[in-house]
Amino acid sequence: MDAAEPPAWIAVGRTARTVVVVLLDAGAAEQSREEIEPARLASWIADAEARWAPRWVWHDTPQWYGALLADGIRVARCHDLRLCHAILRESALVDDAAAVRRAVEWDAAPSVDAEDAAPALFELEQAQQPTGPPADADAAVAEFLRQRAAVEVSPEASRLRLLLAAESAGALVACEMRAAGLPWDAAAHDRILVETLGERPRGGGQPAKLAAAADRVRAALGDPTASLDSQPKLLRALHRAGVLVESTSRWELAEQRHPVIEPLLEYKKLSRLAAANGWTWLADWVADGRFRPVFVPGGVVTGRWASSGGGALQLPRQLREAVRADPGWRLVVADVAQLEPRVLAAMSSDTALAAAARGRDLYAGIVDSGAVATRQEAKIALLGAMYGATTGESGRLVPRLRRAYPRAMGLVDDAARVGEDGGVVSTWLGRSSPAPSPEWSAAQSRATEAEASGAEEARARRWARDRGRFTRNFVVQGTAAEWALAWLADLRGRLAALPPVSPEHAAPRSGPAFARQPHLAFFLHDEVIVHTPAEHADAAAEAVTEAAASAGRLLFGSFPVDFRLDVRTSETALKD
DNA sequence: TACTGGTGCGCG
DNA sequence: AAAGCGCGCACCAGTA
Structure with a gap:
């Protein structure tokens, strides 16, 4: 595995009996390739990771990384071709997505049991992969080159690069959280x-x-x-x-x-x-003191994660008491206060809204500004503005926000207008909303014809408004999801960099090696739970806070908005 | 028996 | 019966 210069990327792919690794330089030119026996793969990857810390390029993170984690190997960075393909094929920031779009084999969802099959990934007999994107190295390299080409010619290449890196980091986190599990007191x-x-x-x-x-x-x-x-x-x-x-x-x-x-x-x-x-x-979801849900990065059109099985993203508050740290360990539970409005303030450069949010409860700041009278009104009005409320108390209050925060409100109003007209909107980093369905477009053009019925016109109008509310919310929800990914990715790195824990805590009941250190155990849109030895709880809490500030800078540079966290350290995940 | 659509409720 | 976005899941009823 000698190379003239260290590889920046290493693509991996399977053949029937072996794994092929392709070393690529920073310009993505191939340096060398090697065929590796399955039995040697884990140690090869561990060596390459320690030596070069490359970005691993693979077709589907759960299928590769699940097996690596089971072998006790962790990697710092990857490029998930399937997830990045899904972003690039739709992104309005990509000028020429034709080549990416033609590679339809990368649109395939991985087979449902791929994740459970992961530990068997390198066993000889498993060569057939019934569904999902191609798993071989040539296909991976070809798709990687297509994706790079699409990104590099974009005037917004730096945003797209950030988005793809964040999405891929999220895929690593999702695998790790499933492997570590959420400590659960049955x-x-x-x-x-x-x-x-x-x-x-x-x-x-x-x-x-x-x-x-x-x-x-x-x-x-x-x-x-x-x-x-x-x-x-x-x-x-x-x-x-x-x-x-x-x-x-x-x-x-x-x-x-x-x-x-x-x-x-x-x-x-x-x-x-x-x-x-x-x-x-x-009985179905808790084993060995851990709840192991399946997180699905990119599972929601806006870029939010979904979950599959166990209802991971719907844990009722009632049961938070059952989330309990191991003996001698703690949970650091952190959630962002009013994430979406803060994101909206930043992406619209609305300094008035950012000022209302700075260093305090954002809703209180809106009340102080005089736009509305009570915190409850501020909350209803702001949610109504981001969701597109037109009636009721919320609909009545929105115009007052429009006067107080014209830039922020202008951004979501514009997004709604574009959506109603059948257009595409994009998040801050360049994830774009899906184009309208053929049925939607047909209904709109039909309604403009002279002989259209009143019912047809009414339906077209209703569908247009529905889509406007969707695109209105898409830009905010999607950008908030990007911020959260950046938060997760940064936090993951900080936690991994904490000094080793003392020996008496180094070997808890079970689980992967990285789970003997402070590690992410749960993520829910704007909340994280870190499971950590008590001796590192303060450092972990600090890492959570610093990662939030870092995520804000990464996305919004020096724009003066802060992302306030509510951070609690205790033995349970109980809220308030 | 396996599916789909409707309803309701949990989460953000 | 929500208004006003995005989800997953359980349950029932109707259908294939």
Whole structure:
């Protein structure tokens, strides 16, 4: 593995029986290539990482990195071809995306079980990959060159490079968080379930408190066999009892006065907990004291992560008590206060909004500016502006923000207008919204024809406004996701650079080697949880804070906006 | 039996 | 029954 100059990139790909590595210089010219026996691969990669710290180029991070982590190997940087392809093929910052778009094989989603198959990645027999992007080295290099070409000719190359690096770093973090898991106290979870729902019945059936709530509902309805889990049946039963609601949603029920309401709301609350995060969930998703969800970077059109299985991004507040650090360890829980409005202030260079946010609760700052009277009003107005509210209290308050913060409001209003006209909008770093569907466009052009019906015109208008609200929010939500990726990536590096922990903490119960150091354990749009030995908790908390400031500078340079964090260090992930 | 669409609720 | 964005999941009902 000698090379004249250190490789800046190393592309990896599989053949039927071996792995091919391709060393590329900083200009992406090939220096050399080598075929590696699967048994030697892990140590080869570990050596190359230590020697050159290259950026690893591979087709799909979970399939490569999952196996490496299982072998105790961590890498600092990668370029995830599949994720970067998805960004570049749509980005309006790319002048000529034709070549990238033609490579349709890179549009394929990886097979669902690819991640679980990862530990077997280098076993001889697994050569077939039924779906997903190509896994061989030649395809990887070719796609990498196409992507580089698309980026390098763009006038916005530096933004795109940052976005691709952040997206790829996120892919590494997602794999690592799955490998490390979120420390989960099953006994504490069980206690919460027993307290809330009652003892778990041995032979199946409903727990006592849930059954009792159901009985009270049926008694109040005067209908001992009423079905509570079927929306149509429940609705009919309510009507028979004289509760004339149009839906069975909590919101509408709460406005009614009838003896059935209180027990019904109670029943809904309990049955939700039992169904979504009850004993079945605990058995399915928690093992060895860890909750291991599948994070899906880039899973949302805006660039936010999605999750698959376990409902990782919907952890109910009620269960946060069950998130519990290992003995001698701590959790550093940090979330950003009003991330999206701060991002909006920065990307629109709205110094007034940034000033309202600086060093304090942003909503309080808006109140102080005199635009609205109360914190609640400020919150409703700002959310309404970013989501496109037109009616109700929110719709009434938005015009006042428009006067106070014309630049910020102008940015989201413009994004809405572009979307209504069928155009494409982009985030700060260059992730673009999808083009309108053919059905959408057809409806719009149909509505302009002379013989279009009133109904057709109304539908086209409604769809246009729907799309306007989507693009309005896309620019803010998507840029906030970019900030969060930069935060994660920077934090990951800082945590990895902390000094080694003392020996008594160096070997916790189980898990990958990096999890013996302070490490990221959870991420939720604007929140991170770091699991750390107690002796490093202060350093980890400091790293979280510094990473946030660093992310702000990386995206917005010296623009004077701050990203305030609420940071708590404790043994559980409980909030307030 | 496997699917799809509707409903409702959890999260940001 | 939300208004006003983005998700995932469970459950039911209707259909293939």
